Amino acid sequence: MVLTTTPAAQDYLKAIHAIEWEAPEPGPVSTTAVAERLGVSAASATNMLKKLDSMGLVVQVPYRGAELTDAGRKIALEVVRHHRLLETYLAEALGVPWDEVHAEAEVLEHVLSERLEDRIAALLGNPEWDPHGHPIPGKDGSMPAASRRTLWDGGDGERVAVERVSDDDPEVLRYLAGVGVTPGAEVEVVRRGPVAGPLFVRVADRADDVEALSRELAEAVWVS
Amino acid sequence: MVLTTTPAAQDYLKAIHAIEWEAPEPGPVSTTAVAERLGVSAASATNMLKKLDSMGLVVQVPYRGAELTDAGRKIALEVVRHHRLLETYLAEALGVPWDEVHAEAEVLEHVLSERLEDRIAALLGNPEWDPHGHPIPGKDGSMPAASRRTLWDGGDGERVAVERVSDDDPEVLRYLAGVGVTPGAEVEVVRRGPVAGPLFVRVADRADDVEALSRELAEAVWVS
DNA sequence: GGGAAAACTTAGCTTCGGCTAAATTCAATT
């Protein structure tokens, strides 16, 4: 399918999709949530949502929020596929550090032709996961399931496997990589700090060290 | 250097550079020439040239045309470098057919980060020529010299080496590749047709065939 | 159930980079 949408519209669709996907249950996404995610004013979000509605990519009910239509979801997934394939390619083929691939992919995703998409996917062996453990949508729009539990949800003494990590903050990524918290790693929750205090964890590889993770960090790690 | 210019401005700078480069002697480039090259109205070109002048990237004299400043040339060369490195990379690393790399590079060139540029250049061994034989500007703005003689300028019986071919028309490229006229090939001008008629050439590799090239085709091939 | 606060939309403005139509300037020929 050819994307006839502008980069800005694609960003909105992607944002709505991400918010829907992260939400515990289905339902419309608020204008503010979209605006915040994109770093844009609420007024701008309203305008674009109205436009996307008129294009049939979104169903927007004033004051109620918006939901992707099938057509809108299809485009969103295509952009996400571009993004994650690019991240994977940049990391594997070009050796771009894993905390930087996100920013690169963010611009390239809007410009990747179908031919290049296919070529890259084939070269990588049609991967299902990107370097941060996020599922890569298939060409048909299928999307591998992913866990919704974060490290922060873990209880004392629990052992979990890291499935994916949030990729939008390079600093978070660098820190997590530094302490060995990467997709596939085994982590043990040694002890929860008081209320919102740090979480103490031990990474299987480095059984000697106990690392303290802030809530922000622990919530950037999904486990299974 | 970081490009703070918009893609549109970069396209104008690149167009001016290309026209200056192709011109037999130095001097300002006409508004119309720029407009035609970009497929844009003359009024649009006037506006952008005025803006580029106010940014110090171009010196424009009303009704007289425009010339790149050093700053403008630097940006133009950087975009050209992006373009040609990308063409080379797409062809070599991703196996994109040589008649299609131009179109892909045309969008990617505006979005290539410095890091990726360096990475790609290093992976390719800092090439000096792209797949069509065009020189790739260095990071310092240096540019290998290139021939201005086309196959069309050749006389009866002359033997020449193909240095580069025009890359903007996929059909031309496919045809030239089909008859073996690619950078590095040896070609003999068997006979010039009447006035603007076809040029008959023999390609060294395939000494049995004589190919007829229209003027348009013969002028899309530079030789040395 | 009434208000205040929060969420959302509307109105109106800005910048970009196009466009057409109407001047204007330049060049070339008579």
Add this chain to the structure above:
DNA sequence: AATTGAATTTAGCCGAAGCTAAGTTTTCCC
């Protein structure tokens, strides 16, 4: 030197996508 035709610029418009400020709605709490 005047005139005509080509090249160029000016004027004014458009659509994207952003913004702020000023309304509306909705929600939530007492």
